Structure formats: C-alpha cells, structure tokens
Amino acid sequence: MEAEFYYRGIDKIRQGDLNEAIEEFDKALEINPNFAEAYYKRAMARFDLGDQQGAIADYTQALQINSESIEVYFGRGLARLALGDATGAIEDANQILKINPNQPAACKLQGSAYRKLGDNQAAIASFKQAAQLYLEQKDKLNCRRCLESINQIQQQQILALGRAQTNDFCHQAINKVNTGKYREALEDFNWLLEVDPKNAQAYCYRGIVHCKLRNYSRAIQDLGQAMELNPQDAQVLYHRGLVRIELGDYRGAIDDLTKLLQSNPENRDVLIHRGNAYIQMGDYRQAIEDYSRVITLKPNDAQSYRYRATAREKFEDLRGAFEDYQQAANLYFDQQDWTNYRKLLDKLKQLQPLELTEGSSNQESQAPSNAKPSRELQQRLLRLVGGQSDIATRLLDLAKGKYPGMPEKWYWEKVIKDLER
Incomplete structure (x- = not known):
C-alpha cells in the first residue's frame, strides 16, 4: 500500500509538483514509518523547495534506518553546506569516503566545504582528488570544474598576498613621508597607484607629498581623488584644507x-589652521575666537598665545596683543625654549611703546578700551534682540565669560555677528 503512495510521489516530482509529492510521501510514511526511500525522496523535494532544515531532518531519519546509504549522506551534506554548516558537510563527505573511497562527488563536496571554512590548502587537496577520480571515470566536465575551482582558489591567494604586500609597501612609503624623504615617497606612491589605482590612502599621502614639495595643484588633484574614493576620511579633508590655505x-x-x-569640535590643530585662514582673510575677530578656544583646551600652549597675539595686534588691540606675547614669552621661559623666548622679548620691546602710546592716548581722550561702544553699535544690538536690554546684557556677559580679556567693543561686535548669522 505504501508503495502506491511512494510512486505517486515520484510521479509528482517528475511533473514538478513538489508540494503534492511531499503529501504522497507523507501518506506512505504514515503507513510505513521505516520507509527509508520515502524519507530520502521527501528530503530531496524539501531541499528543492528551499526547506533545508526539513530536508536534513528527513535525511537523518533515513540514515537511522540505513546508515550505509551514500546518496543520503551526500544529500544531507549538500543541505548542511547550503545552511552554512560546512563542518557538518565535511563529516557527511567523510562518511561517504569511508563507505567508498572512490566517490569523486564526496571529494568535491569536501573541497567546497573546506573552501567555505577558509582552509584553502585542504580545499585544493580535495578538489585535486576529485579531479583525479573524475578523470579516471572519464567525466571530463566535472574534472574540468574541479580544476577551475582549484584555479580560482589559487588566484584568490595570489590577490590576497598582493594586497598584503601592497599594504606593507604603502606603510613603508608613509614612513618615508614621516622622515622627510619626500622624493622617494613620491616614487613609491606613483608605483603603488599604478598597481592599485583605487587606493584612497595612497592618493591622500601622495597629495601630502606634493604639498610638501609645493606642487599644490597636484596635491589638490590627489586629495580630491582620495575624497571621491573615501568621502568619510577626515585626514583627507584636513590636508585638503591645508593645501587650500597654501593656494x-x-x-x-x-x-x-x-x-x-x-565631528570633533576640540581638535586643536584644526582650530589653529582655521584661525590662520581667518587671519589671511582679514577676519581677525574670528581668528581670535579660534585661538581662544585652543587656549581654553590647552592653557599652557605658548604657540596659541603667540597666534592670538598676532591676531590681536592686527585687530589693533595692542594691549591684548602685548599681554598675549608676554604670556607666550613666560611659557617659553618655563620650557627653556630660549630661541623663541628671545624672539618674543624683541617683539615686546617693539610693541611696548605703541601699547603705552595707545594707553596714554586713550586716557587723554577718556576713551579706554573698556569704554562703552558707539551709540550705533548699541542700537544695532538692541534692534537684534527686539529692544530687550536685559537680553543684550546677558549675551554680552556670556561672551565675556567665554572670551576674557577682550576690548569692550570686541564683545559687542562678537554678539552682533553671532546674532546675524
């Protein structure tokens, strides 16, 4: 009786009606739960429908009834491999080869599973054994397929080795940049980009080298290419900013x-360079703001005081410039940097008469740096805050707390500019 349902299932498989085939095998197994062939065929139908777990369960049930079935081990091995269980697939292939060592399909299954596990040497060995067995059986097609798999693995190994060697070469070239060997580094990056034209890091560092060699237009081209290949690389954006300053x-x-x-508001180097760019544009107030942020982050940075002193001097805040130059000189003295200390002493000698002249002039005119700003500035700020003088006062107090030591006029201009943004 069960045979009738079994053969109906076989017919349904031939007709491509896998769901109805499974129903027929179900009926056969209800009558005879030890019908190994019915489990095997139902497993095949389930596998073709994408139900690998169901297929594995049926293959396993069939093997409990007949543990010597090569076809069932092979079917379960394929299902396990499809589910990513490469280790289970290897176990099934090994069982087949214990039963019959001359099964090329089992060797091929082994090769595919080892390849999935990343064990390329074992995969090549299995594919070679499979190719030899297929050749002995005069199965040229499957023999060729195994040889193609071996070739693919070997090519991947060559590429992986090439990538590793390329990375090592790139690091060596970067070391040359860091040690000032710019010409040698340029030759290395030129070669590297011929080998790997999509290497964003190589474009970035070649751009840096061009910048060091004052080839700014080429530097911009390389950094632009690096940005296209890796838009999120902060290093590329940073160096492009530096090159733009030079240009x-x-x-x-x-x-x-x-x-x-x-993304990183406390990056001191970026703040310094942006301040330098603001100075070049003549926007001394914004430059002072950037240098002040750096000083807040690192109060003992003599160079930042020096930068801010330069900006204040250009902003005609001579008293503030004098104070910053003096602070920078004190820090250089503490650091025993006598070269920069002497330079700033000379600068202070040049600036002191001007600073004193400004102070005496202010006293004579009764318009010290702390005097109220012009009526025009006051009215402008009041208009921006809707005539609310308490709001204006609060904004000025906040600016004074954030940027201490600046002239009164500077605070009013700062608040007005921030409101007008």
Whole structure:
C-alpha cells in the first residue's frame, strides 16, 4: 500500500509538483514509518523547495534506518553546506569516503566545504582528488570544474598576498613621508597607484607629498581623488584644507576645516589652521575666537598665545596683543625654549611703546578700551534682540565669560555677528 503512495510521489516530482509529492510521501510514511526511500525522496523535494532544515531532518531519519546509504549522506551534506554548516558537510563527505573511497562527488563536496571554512590548502587537496577520480571515470566536465575551482582558489591567494604586500609597501612609503624623504615617497606612491589605482590612502599621502614639495595643484588633484574614493576620511579633508590655505583659497580651507570641527569640535590643530585662514582673510575677530578656544583646551600652549597675539595686534588691540606675547614669552621661559623666548622679548620691546602710546592716548581722550561702544553699535544690538536690554546684557556677559580679556567693543561686535548669522 505504501508503495502506491511512494510512486505517486515520484510521479509528482517528475511533473514538478513538489508540494503534492511531499503529501504522497507523507501518506506512505504514515503507513510505513521505516520507509527509508520515502524519507530520502521527501528530503530531496524539501531541499528543492528551499526547506533545508526539513530536508536534513528527513535525511537523518533515513540514515537511522540505513546508515550505509551514500546518496543520503551526500544529500544531507549538500543541505548542511547550503545552511552554512560546512563542518557538518565535511563529516557527511567523510562518511561517504569511508563507505567508498572512490566517490569523486564526496571529494568535491569536501573541497567546497573546506573552501567555505577558509582552509584553502585542504580545499585544493580535495578538489585535486576529485579531479583525479573524475578523470579516471572519464567525466571530463566535472574534472574540468574541479580544476577551475582549484584555479580560482589559487588566484584568490595570489590577490590576497598582493594586497598584503601592497599594504606593507604603502606603510613603508608613509614612513618615508614621516622622515622627510619626500622624493622617494613620491616614487613609491606613483608605483603603488599604478598597481592599485583605487587606493584612497595612497592618493591622500601622495597629495601630502606634493604639498610638501609645493606642487599644490597636484596635491589638490590627489586629495580630491582620495575624497571621491573615501568621502568619510577626515585626514583627507584636513590636508585638503591645508593645501587650500597654501593656494590662497582661504574660504575653501575654512569650509573643509569647519566640517572637521563639526565631528570633533576640540581638535586643536584644526582650530589653529582655521584661525590662520581667518587671519589671511582679514577676519581677525574670528581668528581670535579660534585661538581662544585652543587656549581654553590647552592653557599652557605658548604657540596659541603667540597666534592670538598676532591676531590681536592686527585687530589693533595692542594691549591684548602685548599681554598675549608676554604670556607666550613666560611659557617659553618655563620650557627653556630660549630661541623663541628671545624672539618674543624683541617683539615686546617693539610693541611696548605703541601699547603705552595707545594707553596714554586713550586716557587723554577718556576713551579706554573698556569704554562703552558707539551709540550705533548699541542700537544695532538692541534692534537684534527686539529692544530687550536685559537680553543684550546677558549675551554680552556670556561672551565675556567665554572670551576674557577682550576690548569692550570686541564683545559687542562678537554678539552682533553671532546674532546675524
């Protein structure tokens, strides 16, 4: 009786009606639960429908009834491999080869499973054994397929080795950049980009080398290419900003550096360079603001005081410039940096008469740096805050707390500019 349902299932498989085939095998197994062939065929139908777990369960049931079935081990091995269980597939292939060592399909299954596990040497050995057995059986097609698999693995190994060697070469070239061997590094990066034209890091560092060698247009080209290949690389954006400063594209440099500060607002190097760009544009107030942020982050940074002193001097805040130069000199003295200390002493000698002149002039005119700003500035700020003087006062107090030591006029201009943004 069960045979009738079994053969109906076989017919349904031939007709391509796998679901109805499974129903027929179900009926056969209800009558005879030890019908190994019915489990095997139902497993095949389930596998073809994508139900690998169901297929494995049926193959396993069949093997409990007949543990010497090569076809069932092979079917379960394929299902296990399809589910990513490469180790289970190898176990099934090994069982087949214990039963019959001359089964090329089992060797091929082994090779595919080892390849999935990343064991390329074992995979090549299994594919070679399979190819030899297929050749002895005069199965040229499957023999060729095994040889193609071996070739693919070997090519992947060559590429992986090439990538590793390329990475090592790139690191060696970067070391040359760090040690000032720019010409040698340039030759290395030129070769590297011929071998690997999609290497964003190589474009970035070649751009840095071009910048060091003052080939700014080439530097921009390389950094632009690096940015296309890796838009999220902060290092590329940083160096492009520096090159733009060298090219006189201060607004473009400020845009690049501002983007970096959005993700890392406490990057002192970026703040310094943006401040330098602002100075080149003549926006001394913004430069002072950037240098002040750096000083807040690192109060003992003599160079930052020196930068801010320069900006204040250009802003005609001579008293503030004098104070910053003096603070920088004190820090250089503490650091025993006598070269920079002497330079700043000379600068202070030059600036002191001007600073004193400004102070005496202010006293004579009774318009000290702390005097109220012009009526025009006061009215402008009041208009921006809707005539609310208490709001204006609060904003000025906040600015004074954030940027201490600046002239009164500077605070009013700062608050107005921030409101007008």
